[in-house]
Amino acid sequence: MSKTKxxxxxxxxxxxxxxxxAGLNYQDMADQLGVSIGTIASDIKSLLDEWREARLDLIxxxxxxxxxxxxxxxxxxxxxxxxxxxxxxxxxxxVSESRRRLKGMDAPGRMQxxxxxxxxxxxxxxxxxxGVLEGALATFEELLAAAKPTDTxxxxxxxx
Numbered sequence: 001m002s003k004t005k006x007x008x009x010x011x012x013x014x015x016x017x018x019x020x021x022a023g024l025n026y027q028d029m030a031d032q033l034g035v036s037i038g039t040i041a042s043d044i045k046s047l048l049d050e051w052r053e054a055r056l057d058l059i060x061x062x063x064x065x066x067x068x069x070x071x072x073x074x075x076x077x078x079x080x081x082x083x084x085x086x087x088x089x090x091x092x093x094x095v096s097e098s099r100r101r102l103k104g105m106d107a108p109g110r111m112q113x114x115x116x117x118x119x120x121x122x123x124x125x126x127x128x129x130x131g132v133l134e135g136a137l138a139t140f141e142e143l144l145a146a147a148k149p150t151d152t153x154x155x156x157x158x159x160x
Contacts, residue, residue, distance in 0.1 A: 009043075016043040063102060070099050 012033060019029045026040045033040075073095050080088040100106045 013043050013047060016040060017047050020044055020047065066102055067099065070095055070102075 012035070015033060016029055019032070024032075026037045026044075029040045030037045074092065077088050077091055077095075081092045097106075
């Protein structure tokens with residue numbers, strides 16, 4: 001690609017970026033620049049990829065900077081921590097925890113949810129609950145057996 005063409009594309013992408021950030025739609029940008037919607041879509045895809053890369057680079061730089069800061073802190077307190085100063089050891093552990101979180105070294109914490117309630121009815125043992133359910137089922141079956149069978153012809157007449 002020639003330098004002239006590369007400059008023209010870079011200039012067009014600068015305009016597309018400004019218009020994209022301003023909220024213009026693809027058609028308006030294409031009309032304004034005299035190019036196809038496909039060209040605009042391609043420019044925006046390239047811009048988004050470029051911005052994503054820049055963002056990742058910034059995040060990586062921020063992580064490196066924070067890691068260096070944590071090194072400085074740990075070096076400053078290391079001697080006192082080795083000597084057994086409990087408050088310094090506590091600080092050391094907190095700095096170490098910060099580093100582990102920064103680097104994603106700790107597994108996500110687990111949370112245990114207890115859905116039981118304190119009432120007697122809701123804290124029954126499984127055998128007790130089974131007995132209650134079997135009793136309810138037997139009562140239901142008795143009621144079902146005592147009920148009069150419904151004539152299907154009469155039932156269909158009622159629906160009409």
